[in-house]
Amino acid sequence: MNVDPSVPVLLVKIGHYPLHHGAVGVVRTLGRLGVAVHVIAEGRLTAAALSRYRAGQIVWPTTGAEPAEHLVRGLREIAASLPGRAVAVATDDEAAILLAEHAEVLSEHLLLPPVPPDLPRLLASKHDMFRLCRRHGIPVPESRLITSLDQIDEIAGELTFPVVLKNSEPWLRLAAPAVSRSTVVETPGELRELAATWPAAPYTLVQEYLPRSESTDWIAHVCCDAQGNAVVTFTGVKVRSWPPHVGVTTYAYSVANPELVSLTTRLCKETGYAGVADLDWRLDHRDGKYKLLDFNPRVGAQFRLFETDAGIDVIRAHYLTLTGQAVPPGVQVEGRRIIVENLDVPARVAYRHAVRAYQIPEGGGREFAWLAADDPLPGLATAVRSARPIARRVIARLSGRKPSSM
Structure with a gap:
């Protein structure tokens, strides 16, 4: 892949969540291209901060309860300390909202997609998203x-x-x-x-509530340009999650779904969305409609599930688009799978009696959220942090007790 990696990247986060495989995925997918990725982290031993591919780490713990002025000031100081104007990548809704609503101030040091300032907040709000979908004719519960x-x-x-x-x-x-x-x-x-x-x-x-016995969970990831046109769009099926049926994806596979691509790209185009997004859909088999459950106006944790046959995922597309480089054409790789190792252990126990009602296309390969032969430390750190909570949850599930929070 012919990429100019000279523009750095700043991974932006608000709140405390040291185990985030999406952040590790961003560091790896850009770092392997030679891009300098700088990580905002709660501490020096978080998974993303330990990656061999991160160029720098900035310890800046936040809770999300801070005044917006405090967060903007801190983020501006961090961005100003980087070697050049950097592409910003948000890993949570709060960071995406902060970047959009204060783009006029932050864009001096950060490259940001020209999304309407109020749109990420509207899309991240469950109620406002519902109203937007109704306005644009997108099915929604x-x-x-x-x-x-x-x-x-x-x-x-x-x-x-x-x-x-x-x-x-x-x-x-x-x-x-x-x-x-x-x-x-x-x-x-x-x-x-x-x-x-x-x-x-x-x-x-x-x-x-859309009954699990009469529905299928789908995922769509998209990267849009300044005009709201999709640069790349991916779709896949969520097989397991943790907590079961309502939580983070722990096992999924990629499969092209033209109808879902059409719904996703139409919503982005009609609202003027720019940047990367992660959408959760559910196919309601009772009426045959795909219904939007959540619109996350930032990178999804499981984005590395998806890539084209040219090696492009949504983050690489985002980087190339914001730095004015061409995105190589390609089609989605079918049958690609992702496994979130630490969370899929208890999820497998919870889903052990589930009937398999899906067929994974062959030949797509497998991606682990944490384990990577060329970058072992994030996986080791996650294993250490997760061992005791995982054991507690597995024992609780097998004994029929309700597990405590992880």
Whole structure:
């Protein structure tokens, strides 16, 4: 691949999550091209900071509860210290929102996609995403937003249970979360009981539940240019996740899906989205529609699942686009698989009785989230950090007990 790697990259994160395989993937995929990737990290022993391919590490711990002015000032100082204007890559929604809303200040030192300033916040918000999808004719599960505890009884009477609860606003999920993660609630009584523990203004989304027995989880990753046109688009099937059925992808495979590509690229084009994005879809077999569950306006943790036969993934496409270089043409590699080793151990236990209802295309190869022969330290660090929590979760699942948080 003929790439000019002279422009550095800054990996931007807000919040505390030291084990993030997407960050490691960014460092590796660009570092292998000779690009200098500088990592913002909670500490010097985080997985991405330990990669042999990172050019520099900046220890800058944040929680997401800091004032935006503080975060912008700190990020601007970090970017100004780099050797040249750098391509910014956000690994969480909060970072993507910060970069978009303060692009005028930050673009002095960072190369940023020209996304409308308010769009990443709208897309990352579960409720605003729902309204955007309705406006543009994109199928989406029925949803209601709870902004006051007084709404509980009304909403419980409008939706069919079970339902899924999600923190609607990205910043509030760090500062004052109503639920720790996407949570399935079986009855109105369970919803009321859970709501009693919420803050006065929870901003919680109550979303229609699409039955697992009658649906299939799909993933779409896209990189768009300044006009909202897709440079590359990838699709695949999510097989396992952790926590089961509602969490991070632990095993998935790539397969071309023209209908899903069309829906994804149309939504990006019509909203004017620019940059990389990770979308979670669910095919509802009851009506045959793909319904958008989440739009993440940043790189997805499992992005290395996807690449073209020219060796292009969404991050390489993003780098080439922002630095004014041509993206080599190519088609998606079929049957490529990704395994998130530490999380797929408990996920395999949880899914051990699941009926396999998919056929993986042959010949696509396999990608591990952490293990790499040319970059062993991130995998070793993750194994050490994960060993005890994984053992606890596996034992809990086998014994039928509900596992504690990881």
